[in-house]
Amino acid sequence: MNRDLSLLIGILVSLLALLLIWIFYTTLAADPGPRLAPLALEQLPNSGVSHPVTAVLLNYRAYDTLLELAVLLAAILGIWSLGPAPSGFQPAGPALTVLANWIVPLAIITGGYLLWVGGHAPGGAFQAGALLGSAGVILRLAGHERAGLPNEAAQRWLVVAGVGLFLLVGLLLAVFGAGFLTYPKASAKWLILLIETAATIAIGSTLAAAYVGGRPPLAQSTSAASKDLGA
Amino acid sequence: MTAAFLYGAAGLLLFALGLWSLLVHEPLLRKLIAFNIMGSGVFHLFIAVAHRSDGSSPDPVPHALVLTGIVVAVSATALALALNSRLEEADAKASSSKTTPSGAPEPNTTARTGLPKPSSNGANRLRWPSR
Numbered sequence: 206m207n208r209d210l211s212l213l214i215g216i217l218v219s220l221l222a223l224l225l226i227w228i229f230y231t232t233l234a235a236d237p238g239p240r241l242a243p244l245a246l247e248q249l250p251n252s253g254v255s256h257p258v259t260a261v262l263l264n265y266r267a268y269d270t271l272l273e274l275a276v277l278l279a280a281i282l283g284i285w286s287l288g289p290a291p292s293g294f295q296p297a298g299p300a301l302t303v304l305a306n307w308i309v310p311l312a313i314i315t316g317g318y319l320l321w322v323g324g325h326a327p328g329g330a331f332q333a334g335a336l337l338g339s340a341g342v343i344l345r346l347a348g349h350e351r352a353g354l355p356n357e358a359a360q361r362w363l364v365v366a367g368v369g370l371f372l373l374v375g376l377l378l379a380v381f382g383a384g385f386l387t388y389p390k391a392s393a394k395w396l397i398l399l400i401e402t403a404a405t406i407a408i409g410s411t412l413a414a415a416y417v418g419g420r421p422p423l424a425q426s427t428s429a430a431s432k433d434l435g436a
Numbered sequence: 437m438t439a440a441f442l443y444g445a446a447g448l449l450l451f452a453l454g455l456w457s458l459l460v461h462e463p464l465l466r467k468l469i470a471f472n473i474m475g476s477g478v479f480h481l482f483i484a485v486a487h488r489s490d491g492s493s494p495d496p497v498p499h500a501l502v503l504t505g506i507v508v509a510v511s512a513t514a515l516a517l518a519l520n521s522r523l524e525e526a527d528a529k530a531s532s533s534k535t536t537p538s539g540a541p542e543p544n545t546t547a548r549t550g551l552p553k554p555s556s557n558g559a560n561r562l563r564w565p566s567r
Contacts, residue, residue: 211460218459222452226445229481233441242488242495257496258503266500273504280511284518291521331503335510408507415514418521 253393255325262329263397267386271375274368274404281364281411290419296348305347312340320405324394330367330401334408341413350422352413357421360414367407371400440487447480464520468513475509 245257245265252260262270297305316336323329345352354360374396379385388396414421454474458467479502486498 214459215456218452218456221455222448225448225451229444229448230441233437233444240495241497242492245496246493257493258499261496261500262503266497269501270504273508276508277511280515283515287518287522329503331507335507412507412510412514415511415518418514418518 251390251393253388253390253397254323256323256327256329258327259323259329259397259401262331263400264388264393267371267375270404271368271371271386274371274407277408277411278364278368281414284415284418285420288419290350290417290422292350292422297346301347305343308343309340309353312336312343316340316405316409320401323401324398330404330408333401333405335412337405337409338412338416341409342416345413345416350417352417354410354413354417354421360410360421363410364407364414367400367404370403374400437489440484440489443487444481444484447477447484449477450474450480451477453477464516464523468516468520472509472513475505479505 245261248265249255249257249260252264254260254263296302313336316333319328319336320330320333321328323332341352341354351360354363375386378387378389382389451474454470454472454477457470458474461467461470482498482502482505486495488494
């Protein structure tokens with residue numbers, strides 16, 4: 206790119222940054238006005254969970270989270286539509302294999318813990334799903350061609366699990382309950398936990414499948430790779 | 437107030453740096469990294485806005501938005517990377533068919549190493565440019 210032009214862009218972007226920082230400063234200095242935080246904390250006992258962020262994600266703004274899972278699904282569909290995945294890496298050396306054998310189960314256990322603890326402390330489906338996804342990335346780096354995921358047909362079920370179960374609960378509540386994704390107070394905790402479990406599985410397998418970078422490789426090469434990994 | 441301002445201003449600076457890099461650099465991979473840095477700046481800003489100066493617990497709504505935003509950003513980046521590598525493959529194929537008119541396929545290094553094969557012309561998306 207032309208040097209003068211990039212200098213001009215630099216000056217303009219600096220001016221924009223200064224303007225934004227000035228706006229941010231005056232906004233902070235001004236009276237904050239009414240906010241959603243008191244409302245969110247006030248309704249917390251009715252939400253089924255005791256951590257405000259989880260309550261916002263799965264109860265107050267459940268719509269948002271549903272659509273966000275749909276975005277994840279759209280991304281993985283886009284990646285799969287680009288064709289078969291590039292070939293995997295060579296089988297890992299002994300050190301990486303042992304490391305993967307240790308880290309992957311630990312990541313799965315920690316993911317389950319994070320999922321459960323999300324009800325009353327920082328944690329939840331997204332953190333747990335990210336851990337599961339990173340376990341898949343480690344497996345793929347260690348030579349497992351499908352990043353620890355099952356065959357293509359099963360993977361399709363896994364990646365739609367989150368948005369599918371979320372929608373199913375929402376529609377059932379719309380027909381038999383108070384309205385779309387309006388949980389009854391008594392069963393709110395278990396419905397949220399159910400949705401979060403499905404969302405964790407979907408997020409984890411979607412992230413791992415996204416790392417594979419294409420339609421899942423065929424079964425026979427994967428069984429060979431996993432034998433290598435187990436050896 | 438000061439802590440929230442410094443944190444949020446750092447986020448705005450990250451946003452501006454990312455925007456500059458996005459506009460100035462040509463390779464798609466650099467644009468993608470720049471775009472992610474812009475997103476990180478926005479997340480910074482949201483976390484700073486959630487901070488309450490009176491010592492009460494932070495506003496959970498921006499926290500939840502950032503949490504979903506991170507996952508969406510990661511998946512969108514994965515899609516963009518996959519598109520980028522397909523573009524790279526197509527460019528490499530086009531340039532190799534141009535340089536070897538006999539039609540002999542070049543040995544496929546991609547399958548063995550998992551890394552894209554550098555090509556002589558075009559296809560500089562994945563390489564760091566020397567500005």
